[in-house]
Amino acid sequence: MQTGYVLLATIAVPLLTALALTAVPSRYPNAVRVIAVAVGFVLFGLSLYAFFAYQVADGEQFQFQLRWDWIENVGVLGDHGITLHLGIDGIGAPMVLLTGIVAFAGTLISWKIDYRNKDFFILFMVLVSGVFGVFTSLDLFFWFFFYELAVLPMYLLIGVWGSSSVFPTFARTKEYGALKLTMYLVAGSVLIFIGIFAVFVEAGIGTFDLLALYQVQFDEDFQKIVFPLFLIGCGVLAGLWPFHTWSPDGHVAAPTAVSMLHAGVLMKLGAFGIIRLGMQLLPEGAEFWMPALITLGTVNVVYGAISATAQTDFKYMVGYSSVSHMGYVLMGLATMNPIGVNGAVLQMFSHGVMTALMFAMVGALYDQAHVREMSIFGGLAQRMPRFVAFFAIAGLTSIGLPGLSGFVAEFNVFVGVFRTYPALGALGILGAAITAVYILRMLALAFFGPFNERWKELTEMTRWEQAGGALLIAFILFMGVFPSPFADRIAESVLLIPGVR
Amino acid sequence: MTVAQGIFYLIAALAVAGGLGVVLMRSTVYAALFLFLALLAVAGIYILLASEFLALVQVLIYGGAVTVLLLFALMLTRASDLPETMVGAQWPIAAFVSLLLMGLLIATVATSNWPGDADGQITRLFFNELGDALFRRWAVPFEIASLVLLVALVGAIILARQEEGE
């Protein structure tokens, strides 16, 4: 029996945890850690349940629905003005799972945070709650609410626990990174906000319920005008070129778990928004604008990959690689055919897990070495074989090696793109080849070759980091080898997106 | 020109002259005296408009209390010792804007149809009616006004009084 209380729990548990943590005296940091990891595990379990209990092909577009009226018949709101309406479809289900995985791994990885760890986990939990909320909300208001909620704690998480970096030609303080990231994402949400206004007014049915709004046939010109708002607004969070620069800078400044969640999950919020708000709400607008999106997506892929090649800092490289990989998501979405969109959603999951792993590993190294310059490492494989193995798996996933999740996703995207835009598809595949260049370059530079004696103090990752990494790898392999559980759920819902054919 | 008109223009001229004096006189004390003139002229206008009571109040409160208060203030702030430069630096633009405003107001007056302007009769309000109005219908504003006075009183005392060590 499916009930939406599972979804509600994914939102409420972290929020309540945040509240409960405020009551824990900060002189017991271990209690805070235990609580955080336990809650992370619970969330992981909940999301796993939600994912597997989701019934494929039971005729319902949205399952686990739960609906509570929140405010109605006041102001401009009609009978069901704003409802806490939760539910997931086959696209939301893997995203919920992804969030559960990354959040759990994030709590594990963050075990070693010492400085004000209570505050850290409070904000972390708020962030997680927001992310779950976005993936499960079926009400435009709450969607946006959680969307902003997910951005909100970022500033402090980065500003307080992040790190400043000085590069030869420029410097990036954590304050800068935090500020830019927050401002930029909120700037994106401004557009979404405006779009929501427009949709609400145009629909004129006095409700923010997405399911009701999906029934509304919006005027074509209206769709063409409003869709770009959602596209760019959500695109900012998805790292859409040229609105991507918050991402590398933000990651460089962010602490490990935040980078993980951010690149792993938050960037997916953007892509998810393009589906939920853009394509499902305004299919004709989507159709009209998709050629633009696919062009930008291709630029993302190639531009991100080439930029990543030039980076000398681990996090910058991974950050640009995220930009590049999110490009595949955008390309896939822009195809508007089931294969491409399916691939895009698969890529959302795959990249989420993969990039989380990568950031976790970068963090594991940085916490010991306090530098992230690739070229000053060397031969770490001898010192930290597991670390290097984990990192390499993340890298290979990002290259799109078969057997790992990246391949399944990217392959679908390529096939989908080729169906409609062969030339861009070829560019996308070329981007994947460039990915190999920078990933392998990094591996060769930092992890292989002669051991640099400067790093003889370094030790293998902590047990917590290994556990977190192993969790992520398990899912990389799971999806790489058995993609059907994902693809079945996604494909079913993708077909229900109007305009996808 | 009738007598009434003549009186009106005279009073009006005095009022305007007073006003001009207030805003233009170099000496602050003279300016205050011109204000007194203007206020008296306005009282005259009230009489023309058949509001003798108001004229009385105007002369007593404004012409008496307020002007004296202002003169005191001028002296206390020793403003009279320092002959003020006539106007601030922004006077050209101020003049322009004020003229514009005057033009707009006059245009407003000239082009509007004032609904009361119907029977050509000046409506007189008798004292008893006024009193009735003030204490019955307008009792609440009256009470509030008393609170306003209270506040002003309390405030003025608190702010103006010398504290120990001053």
Next chain:
Amino acid sequence: MPEELNLDYSLLTPEFCLAGLAALVFALDLFAPRFRKEWLPYLTAAGLVAILGLSFGWANKESDFAGLLSVDNYTTFFRVFFMATAAAVALASAQFVPARLRHPGEYYGLLVLSTIGAIYMAAARELLTAYISLELLSFSLYVLVSYAKFDPRSNEGGMKYMLLGAFSSALFLYGLSLIYGSAGSTFYADIASAYAGGTEEFDLGLLMGLVLVLAGLGFKVAAVPFHMWTPDAYEGAPLPITAYLSATSKAAGFALLLRLFSSAFLPVLDDWQWMFAALAALTMVLGNLVALQQHNIKRLLAYSSIGQVGYMLMAVAALSSATASALLLHLSGYVITNLAAFTCIIAWNNLTGKEEIADFRGMAERAPLLAASLTAALFSLAGMPLFAGFLTKFLLFQAVAEEGFLWLSVIAVVMSLVSLYYYLMVIKELYISQPEEPGRLPVPALVNGLAVALVVGVFYVGIFPRHLFEAAQEATKLLFA
């Protein structure tokens, strides 16, 4: 004049009680000097809360006093609103006043008296009553702003506020006179019926009157370009009074505006709608942009409040029952939030004597609860979710967009983004910058309690807005009847 008037003075009981409270405070200050130091703020707050409870007795009743004052849900809403605000400010002043000011009795007394003015501004259904109530509020504020007698900044702020206030009330009055001339009455209802059949094409008297009324009220609510006093008065005023200015003064202005323009000028909507729209746009742009460059927390909040006024003016521009209730909701959320912010700032000022933004560095280490509360308040002002600001702004902007002012909403949303920047700059000091000196500061429990209570209020509005929103809806329903 055998006119049948409803002179039921019992309708005004809460205000009489307030006046009595003020008198009691004055008297206690005079005759029980020992009492005054510690207990006056609590007495004042307790009295206000008690009267606040009393005023619920007029909920859902509709009555008026001689046509001048309405005692309806709108009035009740604002009675509660203003008394609660005054109580919070009184509590927030508890440490501040003995430390920095003299004459606490008059301070609290004036606070209570000004509340009467504010309430009557909301309740007035006639121009003279509105005007005189406005003056009551203003006079109290003139005094309170100048209350730090020996602080030149307080003097200067007070003088500017006072002189410009007098100037603006002259403009306002002249406008009222034109409207009186044009409509032939000062009663809102009469004005509305005078214009009910539409106006002649060239009724410039009305137009000029509206412009001048707008100028006067714009001054009160700090709309650009009538806002110039705001930053100076905010900076000069004693901190709790700055809070009070940003809360009650502004809210009262809007209470008056809303009732006036919905009850009296709705028929001539076309004549003034664009004025509000233009002022709203100007106000939010200027307020938020200039706020970016501030380094004093009071000035920052002054400009931020100007920005907020812009949002609220939009609601008046797009006047409808939906926007009106959204405006009330936003106003409530804003005031609670602002009070929370000021409570923290006042507490910090009491402990450190500083009010530059840079002086807040390391507050999270030294006074974590205050820092968290201040952060919550600032995030709420910026319109982040979970907090009041998100929801109220969302509904307000939504309602405005619904009325066809999408472009205004767009500007508002963009300006909210700009505002986030300067709030984050403050938050940066609180959390990211290291404190000048280590160690916890002894924050009085009461202050912590007040801050937490207000933050809970912020959350309450942000998460369970239903009741407040319904109350706002009930309050504004009659305005459009």
Next chain:
Amino acid sequence: MEAVAQQIPLEHFLVLSAILFSLGVYGVLTRRNAVLILMSVELMLNAASINMVAFAAYAAPERAVVIGIVFAVFIITVAAAEVGLALAIILRVFRNRGTANVDEVDQLKW
């Protein structure tokens, strides 16, 4: 005096008040002594009063005549209170700063 109405149109009073009002505005904008600014404000208030009274006087009897006069009474009252309070504040400024020149009282800016 009822004849006044026939001989002097309402507009004359209104124009006078407009002139006085504008003069007051000009004074506020240009005078530098705080007390003189206050005086200019008084001019403006008087202009408003003239309007009120004139409208009341010329209004049709069935209209609310009384309000104009009452209004003017209140204006005068408030103005007096205002002057008193303002002078207290100006005195305060003068004591602390040694000047009542508004151009020199500009510590609070930007």
Next chain:
Amino acid sequence: MGMTDAWLLPVLPAGAFAVLVLFGPYLPRRGDWLAIAAIFASFVLTFPIIADLTSALAEHGEEFVGAANSIPWLEVPGNLELRLGVHVDAITVVMLVVGSFVALMVQVYSLSYMRGDSRYGWYYAAMSLFAASMLALVLADNFLLLYFAWELVGLCSYLLIGHYSHLRSAAEAAKKAFITTRLGDVGLLIAIILLWRDTGTFGIQEVIAAAQAGEIRTEVLTASVVLLLLGAMGKSAQFPFHVWLPDAMEGPTPVSALIHAATMVVAGVYLVARTLPLFELVAGGPELVLAIGLFTAFLSAFLGLVMTDIKRVIAYSTINSLGLMFVALGVGAPAAAMLYLFTHAFFKALLFLGAGSVIHATERQDVNQLGGLWSKMPLTGVTFAVGAFSMAGLPFLAGFWAKDEILVGALENRVAFSFLLLSLPVTAMYMTRLFILTFLGQAREPEVAKHAHDAPLAMSVPLALLALLTLVTGLVVFDQVGRALGFPGGIGELIFLGEPEVFHFDTGVAAASSELVALGIIAGWFAWAVRPELPQRAAQAFRPIHAMLVNKYYLDDFYQAIIDRVVLAGSRVLAWFDRNVVNDTGVDGSALTTGFMGYLLKFQQTGKLPNYALAMVIGVVALALVAFTLKT
């Protein structure tokens, strides 16, 4: 155990891989026995499959196109059905035998060679994964699985080349190999998707059938074929992608034997052979293959002459051989190509393992430091000689027969034929040189040579077995041998059933080639054994040419230059653009502009009261003016 059960073959080593990765450290001997057992089982299992295949052939004759068995893996609406399946036909079987046998040999060999390596267990795990992927690659019934395995093979190559990860050169070589082949893979992937786009299937046989039925648009087919070839070229180290192969010698020698000689590098050949019908449908398709093969073979042959690293010489010989195989494919003699592939696997593995023995014994791999090992390591010497001369094409060794078939196939193409002939003596010469410098003459470093000895049993047995096979496998060209082994119609008929084709043994061609080879060997003997100073003099006489050869035609430098000057420089420019233009100007700039507007605007707050009042009046006047204008 029939053909449809062939999926078991890759699964066994894959399972071994999984066990080794997860539990390797806890197993006795780090689990090497498990890996060997798995690959041995796979090897053994090929025989029932062969038996099944031959009986099927006997039953169905020419109609038989192979047996397939597949399971769905991923289905996406929109006509995307991804399956995992095996397809077994004769060509597969050849590859299976070669792959599993050489892998087995190499793994046994490694027992000794890799002993004491710090990552011994990991080495066997990677070897198992490699075996699994290679078997999957040849068994794949569809392009997707093929690509899947193709990439895994590349990964294993990367892992194994970089096995000595503490060496900078190994890390770089591994990277180079992966990236270079991956560039080719881009083509392969695009080709696969293009073909799917027109046919709706990934099945190799279905695609070929559709192409033959004309269902694929010509331009698409052309593009796909070229791109397929690109993939094959990358994997099979054809010019200009060949640069990675010599560097790949940084890996452990057994790895080189397995991956860079016997199996992985021939994947490209296998792919082209598999899809040859597609090539034939495209105008100029076979010719392209031919040209590339010829060019590769010819260019690499000369490089073998000047290289001094024993493994590098063999590596260039591998490129040479791969070129030959492409030539065979290009001239339409896939059977010859497969035959060469078959025999080449054994003798090249033999060569590498022999070289491994030498390196194992001397820890030197520069021929200038070797020499005089013949007496110390007789078994190695003999087997190495067998391999070398088989490579050279000395008659009656495996290489001879296979090469002869290629020559026969190329007979009709005069140009190709003459070039091929020309390359023969060169090949013979450098193989001779290699043998002489390594085993004959004086030990150049006596200390090293003194301690050299033959390899232990685990290494010797594979050497001996491979040498034996090198001696005999060539004989399968004779129908009789094939029949005797149970293949009706000989190997040739077995491989391409559609057009049965018998291996031809052309005496004329054989004679010519034998003479040329002999000439080469003699010349080599003369130059390096009899008059050792000759090569130096020649090098000095033709210094530019020698320099060009030593520098590998400057291709690596050229690529390096492209990478440094174009790719990396370009990426730095882009990164600069991103940071300075997009971010600092676009993003920070707009923020600064907003802030600056605030800065300008804040000065309206002059602090002077009259200004404030003026602003209010201006506001009033402006509003009034607009209002009046609007009204009129």
